[in-house]
Amino acid sequence: MIKLKNKEQLEIMKLAGRITGEALYLAGEAVKEGISTLTLDKIVRSHIEKRGAKPSFLGYGGFPASACISVNEQVIHGIPSDKIILKEGDIVKIDVGAYYKGFHGDAARTFAVGKVSDEAARLMEVTKECFYKGAAQAVADNRIGDIGAAVEAHASKNGFSPVRQYVGHGIGHELHEEPSVPNYGNAGRGARLYPGMVLAIEPMINVGTFSVKVLADKWTVVTADGKLSAHYENTVAITENGPLLLTDIETV
Numbered sequence: 001m002i003k004l005k006n007k008e009q010l011e012i013m014k015l016a017g018r019i020t021g022e023a024l025y026l027a028g029e030a031v032k033e034g035i036s037t038l039t040l041d042k043i044v045r046s047h048i049e050k051r052g053a054k055p056s057f058l059g060y061g062g063f064p065a066s067a068c069i070s071v072n073e074q075v076i077h078g079i080p081s082d083k084i085i086l087k088e089g090d091i092v093k094i095d096v097g098a099y100y101k102g103f104h105g106d107a108a109r110t111f112a113v114g115k116v117s118d119e120a121a122r123l124m125e126v127t128k129e130c131f132y133k134g135a136a137q138a139v140a141d142n143r144i145g146d147i148g149a150a151v152e153a154h155a156s157k158n159g160f161s162p163v164r165q166y167v168g169h170g171i172g173h174e175l176h177e178e179p180s181v182p183n184y185g186n187a188g189r190g191a192r193l194y195p196g197m198v199l200a201i202e203p204m205i206n207v208g209t210f211s212v213k214v215l216a217d218k219w220t221v222v223t224a225d226g227k228l229s230a231h232y233e234n235t236v237a238i239t240e241n242g243p244l245l246l247t248d249i250e251t252v
Helices: 008-028 035-050 118-135 144-156
Strands: 067-071 074-076 091-100 103-112 168-169 179-183 198-201 205-206 212-214 220-222 229-231 234-239 244-245
Touching: 008 035, 008 091, 008 103, 008 234, 035 091, 074 091, 074 205, 074 229, 091 118, 091 229, 103 118, 103 229, 118 144, 118 198, 118 229, 118 234, 144 179, 179 198, 198 229, 205 220
Parallel strands: none
Antiparallel strands: 067 074, 067 091, 074 220, 091 103, 103 234, 168 179, 168 198, 198 234, 205 229, 212 220, 234 244
């Protein structure tokens, strides 16, 4: 069942989204050569708790950390560790969620560690563009398929592949709600969009094949061919005035 949010609930979700966006921004500012992914995770947890919220991911399904931090060919769900030290040329995906007064926010970005390859830089830029292409379709009376079709078209035009096994989702009281929001598909298909729907739109874009696999830790998802992947996500509310990005701290 798709759960519409009323005005009061959306106001709380704006706050949850802002806390999420702030934590993600602080972690991104700390990304540099020589830092561990565990240190980045501690930055995320500290800020979320300081703001009176809880990390959405900590303990979710047994996940052992506050942020998912995935490096290079890792797509999503990377487990932070003091043994994973960032180095020049890496790209690191940080995925953050905050639970505040009964509602979740969810956002992700891909950050460069120092100077990265031209291919990595282009992948990061196209993935961000894919998000905005998809989010532009998150308007009342459109359909879920319009979002995925826009993401897929832009990724494919640039020679990249959207991940198919993992998708975006509705969000609210629960971290994952209906509907699923694929990063591929056909325009004009799927659930109709209404004001009050809130979606986590999150293109995961690979340099090579869209195929992925899960490592032995049962969490970390990597590209099947070992090539780079990027991730860009915001929590997006559908309003009568168009899409509202709840986790982009520059716009909320």
